[in-house]
Amino acid sequence: MKFALLTKRHYTNKDLINDRFGRLFHLPVQLSKMGHKGIVISGDLHTHKNEKVDIDGVPFYSIPLSLVRLYQFIRECNTLLDNFKPDMIIASGDSYLGYLGLKLARERNIPFIFDVYDNYTVFGTNRIPGMKNLFLLAVRESNLVITAGRSLLNFVQDSAKQVISIENGYDPALFHSIPVTVARQKLNIPLDEIVIGYFGSLEPKVGIEDLLKAASLLRKKIPKIRFLFAGRDNLAIDFDSYSVDYRGFLPQEKIPDLINAADVVVIPYLPSRLKQWCNACKIAEYVACRKPVVATRIADHAEIFASAPQSICNPGNPKSMAKAIMTQLNSPQLIENKENLTWRRLAGKLSDAMTNLESG
Secondary structure, eight states: OEEEEEEESEETTEEHHHHOOSHHHHHHHHHHHTTOEEEEEEEESSSOOOEEEEETTEEEEEEEOOSTTHHHHHHHHHHHHHHHOOSEEEEESSHHHHHHHHHHHHHHTOOEEEEESSOGGGSGGGGSTTHHHHHHHHHHHOSEEEESSHHHHHHHTTTOSSEEEOOOOBOTTTSOOOOHHHHHHHHTOOTTSEEEEEESOBOTTSOHHHHHHHHHHHHTTOSSEEEEEESOBSSOOOGGGGTEEEOOSOOGGGHHHHHHHOSEEEEOOOOOTTTTTOOOHHHHHHHHTTOOEEEESOTTHHHHTTTSGGGEEOTTOHHHHHHHHHHHHHSOOOOOOOGGGBHHHHHHHHHHHHHHHHHO
């Protein structure tokens, strides 16, 4: 089956082509490995690059996109689609991309799938009048809507004709358990220290301030404790003043060593309009590395960690977070390492849904 994925090049602080991160990269690549033939068309709103990169048998196209370039972007999309002749179109990344994907699919009389990995109606683009209506139209008229979690499925299911959940996953070639001795040797971290990790963007509404306050509480109880951070710093934090071991913004292949060096990893998110709906890739990555997790009670976290309830703490509450971290240190609870969260398994679920649409 031939598919075309229409999306944006930069999402969740990553570059789709350069960083090769997340569902918008791994799902089309895994579909290709299963025998499907696909192309990825990404709008570049930031660097405005016009390029084609072949990765694992999938052509990734980057096309400059802005309001003034919109007509040219649509024209180039049409040219690529006319040459490729897909059997269906998938769109992801924002409300307007969902609507455009729907329009392009209907012009070709082929099925359309709308991938809703977050609540796009709270994205900044929805300040443009009518954008939320485009989202609802794309959901309502799609042949299939796929969501990244239960909360999003509940959000769209009354409007969608058909909806399934395909979570965010992990690459088992990168994310798997390795001995803590090996990981710490690579990172020059002593074995006698307790290590608490956070690996992700440092920005407003992700709860970094609460984690730093929890760190101060824990240092009173655990002298040899290290807080190990990595990610893009958009807060301009003085990490030295908080005694945080900050490793900077690292490529994806460096993250597994950090996770495996930690005793507990933390997802401290606050219930913002954005974070309330997301189920980050890091959840699957942490679980794959067999690490105890502490996560705030937002999005689908309580459901995901139902078999390890002590993983959950109250958002915006450093005392609750510190208590949960201490509990996970003293008597760790892990959730099952679900193989169905590998990108290949998740792509298999999407492949089945695509086949059903084509045959139906």
